[in-house]
Amino acid sequence: MGATFRESMGWLHTWSGLVVGLLLFAIFWTGTLCVFDREIDRWMNPSTRLVYAGEPIAIDGLREEAGRLSPRTAPWAIVLPTSRDPALWIGYRGRGGFERTLFDPLTLKPVAPAESWAGTRFFFPFHHTLHLRMWNLGTWLTGLAGVAMMVLCISGVIIHRKIFVDFFTLRRSRQPHRLLLDLHNTTGTLGFVFYFIMSFSGVTILASVYYPSGVWVAFEGGRSGYVRDTYDVFSRPRLNQPGPPLGSLDAMVATAREAWGGLNPGLVRVFHHGDRNSYVEVRPSIEAEVAMRTDPFFFDAATGAVLYRTYIRETSQVQQFLTGLHFAQFRHWTLRWLYFALGLLGCVLIVTGLLFWIESRRKAHAAAGWKGVGFVEGLTVGGTGGMVLATLAFFVANRLLPSGATFMGGARYELEIWVFFAAWVLSFAHGWARRGAAWIDQCWLAAGLCILAVILNAATTGDHVLQAWTDGKLAVAGMDLVLLAGAFAATVTAWRLQHRRQGAASKQFRHHPLEGQSS
Amino acid sequence: MEAALIVAVLAICYLGFALLALSQDRHWLHLCGERHCPPGIAGSLRVAGYASLAAGLCLALLRDGPGFGSLVWATTLTVASFAVVCTLTWRPHWLRPLALVCQRHAR
Numbered sequence: 001m002g003a004t005f006r007e008s009m010g011w012l013h014t015w016s017g018l019v020v021g022l023l024l025f026a027i028f029w030t031g032t033l034c035v036f037d038r039e040i041d042r043w044m045n046p047s048t049r050l051v052y053a054g055e056p057i058a059i060d061g062l063r064e065e066a067g068r069l070s071p072r073t074a075p076w077a078i079v080l081p082t083s084r085d086p087a088l089w090i091g092y093r094g095r096g097g098f099e100r101t102l103f104d105p106l107t108l109k110p111v112a113p114a115e116s117w118a119g120t121r122f123f124f125p126f127h128h129t130l131h132l133r134m135w136n137l138g139t140w141l142t143g144l145a146g147v148a149m150m151v152l153c154i155s156g157v158i159i160h161r162k163i164f165v166d167f168f169t170l171r172r173s174r175q176p177h178r179l180l181l182d183l184h185n186t187t188g189t190l191g192f193v194f195y196f197i198m199s200f201s202g203v204t205i206l207a208s209v210y211y212p213s214g215v216w217v218a219f220e221g222g223r224s225g226y227v228r229d230t231y232d233v234f235s236r237p238r239l240n241q242p243g244p245p246l247g248s249l250d251a252m253v254a255t256a257r258e259a260w261g262g263l264n265p266g267l268v269r270v271f272h273h274g275d276r277n278s279y280v281e282v283r284p285s286i287e288a289e290v291a292m293r294t295d296p297f298f299f300d301a302a303t304g305a306v307l308y309r310t311y312i313r314e315t316s317q318v319q320q321f322l323t324g325l326h327f328a329q330f331r332h333w334t335l336r337w338l339y340f341a342l343g344l345l346g347c348v349l350i351v352t353g354l355l356f357w358i359e360s361r362r363k364a365h366a367a368a369g370w371k372g373v374g375f376v377e378g379l380t381v382g383g384t385g386g387m388v389l390a391t392l393a394f395f396v397a398n399r400l401l402p403s404g405a406t407f408m409g410g411a412r413y414e415l416e417i418w419v420f421f422a423a424w425v426l427s428f429a430h431g432w433a434r435r436g437a438a439w440i441d442q443c444w445l446a447a448g449l450c451i452l453a454v455i456l457n458a459a460t461t462g463d464h465v466l467q468a469w470t471d472g473k474l475a476v477a478g479m480d481l482v483l484l485a486g487a488f489a490a491t492v493t494a495w496r497l498q499h500r501r502q503g504a505a506s507k508q509f510r511h512h513p514l515e516g517q518s519s
Numbered sequence: 520m521e522a523a524l525i526v527a528v529l530a531i532c533y534l535g536f537a538l539l540a541l542s543q544d545r546h547w548l549h550l551c552g553e554r555h556c557p558p559g560i561a562g563s564l565r566v567a568g569y570a571s572l573a574a575g576l577c578l579a580l581l582r583d584g585p586g587f588g589s590l591v592w593a594t595t596l597t598v599a600s601f602a603v604v605c606t607l608t609w610r611p612h613w614l615r616p617l618a619l620v621c622q623r624h625a626r
Contacts, residue, residue, distance in 0.1 A: 168540040168600070170608040190600045193593060290586040325590060332587055334525050338594035345601065 013155040020148040022383030025350045030127040032343025038084040039475035040119030044398045046461045047112035051472045052086035052105045077269040081105040149199035177359035184352040194342045201326040234298040234308035243276035244302040256282040256297040287331040292324040354380045378432030385442040386427025392449035393423035399456035443494030450487035524582040532599035535571030550618035560625045
């Protein structure tokens with residue numbers, strides 16, 4: 001530990017940072033990608049590259065279709081389109097679990113199903129479950145990482161000797177580990193509030209998983225009581241008697257919209273379809289405000305009479321604000337890009353922290369004959385560079401696999417996920433085999449994969465940047481442009497690292513900045 | 520108008536952090552070539568810097584209301600300050616005109 005408070009905090013920061021660093025990087029990286037989850041969905045699922053600018057939609061025409069799709073015992077829902085998620089879909093419990101059927105928002109004609117899990121179904125669950133569903137293991141690990149991030153933030157401030165004097169300081173002309181520490185310090189200090197609030201809100205969103213006892217003690221009926229009290233949910237049981245046909249959903253939507261002051265609906269859900277006690281829930285869109293509002297209206301399914309209007313209590317409103325600012329599903333493009341930039345800054349923070357651990361111990365470990373630095377270096381290459389490569393391999397695999405492809409019993413979306421994890425594992429092997437030189441290889445590879453992804457997108461869908469832009473498919477054009485920017489950053493980084501390595505080899509001691517390390 | 524306001528929020532926060540950086544001896548030396556930032560000037564630079572950041576908050580709230588406005592401002596602070604850090608490190612001459620203006624006022 002250490003003799004003084006600051007020294008013991010230094011010990012805590014160093015070693016907890018090393019232990020959870022890679023986990024934090026995986027969470028930060030996927031979280032950053034999730035800022036543009038819907039855009040990734042559009043890019044990876046070309047059938048959903050529709051253009052919707054908020055035209056009014058009549059959904060009554062879908063009533064029969066939805067009733068036909070869904071077995072009558074389970075509720076089904078119509079999820080209304082937004083400009084970011086332009087396909088309207090009907091969600092229902094089918095034979096193979098939860099299923100969705102997509103429709104064009106303007107013609108209400110069926111659209112080919114989305115074949116990839118893409119952003120909302122792969123990266124988003126990865127961000128909070130790591131796709132480790134057994135015993136909620138992934139959720140517990142991300143919770144641990146979230147708490148550790150808060151510990152790291154606070155201990156980092158305590159051990160920073162000159163926060164204000166060094167506030168704007170990034171020295172490029174000194175030793176590489178000095179630049180790494182400066183980068184770590186500035187990104188950490190300047191982004192402190194964001195990292196802390198994101199970790200805090202992330203942990204609170206999943207608090208009922210981490211502290212189930214609180215829910216059991218405080219709410220009658222345990223978890224269902226908690227949901228009922230917190231979200232003020234209305235329900236009534238099925239009567240098992242045939243009822244009158246479903247009334248006009250559009251009329252119910254209009255009633256709710258007027259009461260919300262013009263806010264658009266996001267979801268219309270029908271319970272006990274066909275039963276005499278059937279009812280309809282209409283929820284507002286979560287695009288208009290920071291808070292993720294869930295204050296639905298409940299209507300009688302046949303008459304359209306209002307059965308119940310939910311009011312969310314103040315404490316739950318605070319929780320919904322925290323949830324909303326974390327999920328970032330609102331429509332605010334400036335804020336979305338600012339979140340993306342801050343997410344990348346967080347990735348730089350984590351990588352520079354790990355690299356500083358390595359660089360500041362390299363000589364001592366080499367002199368003592370220890371293997372620690374080599375091991376951590378390989379781990380860092382695989383856990384950070386490898387994460388980026390796995391993401392890019394995921395994109396490329398998505399554009400290479402033919403529609404309906406299966407392999408060894410895996411559906412197309414599973415094949416993409418296998419490619420992701422295979423690329424990740426291989427990156428670790430590569431990191432241990434090549435150590436420091438692995439960074440250069442992986443930067444070149446990342447640049448190549450970025451460009452390949454852009455080319456494949458143009459070749460397989462015809463939506464090259466200019467075409468997508470003129471067609472109004474800004475999500476696709478934007479993703480291609482970010483990939484090209486990534487290719488540029490990776491090329492510059494690779495070139496500079498290579499240059500520096502050659503310089504060091506030929507004993508010409510030259511230094512180059514390491515910016516864009518995580519790109 | 521909307522677009523102009525968001526550019527103004529970014530610009531004014533950037534300016535605020537640039538002024539705060541100039542009030543520090545290290546960056547004053549770097550940009551003005553003098554060892555110390557004169558105490559009176561440092562004080563005014565700090566006041567002007569914080570005032571710029573506060574003005575940024577007002578503009579953000581004006582544009583987006585309390586919910587989005589406060590988030591836009593808080594996130595802009597990080598991005599603008601990191602932009603100042605990068606400017607000071609890789610393109611310090613971009614801030615030299617600002618430094619010259621401040622230096623002239625010091626005399």
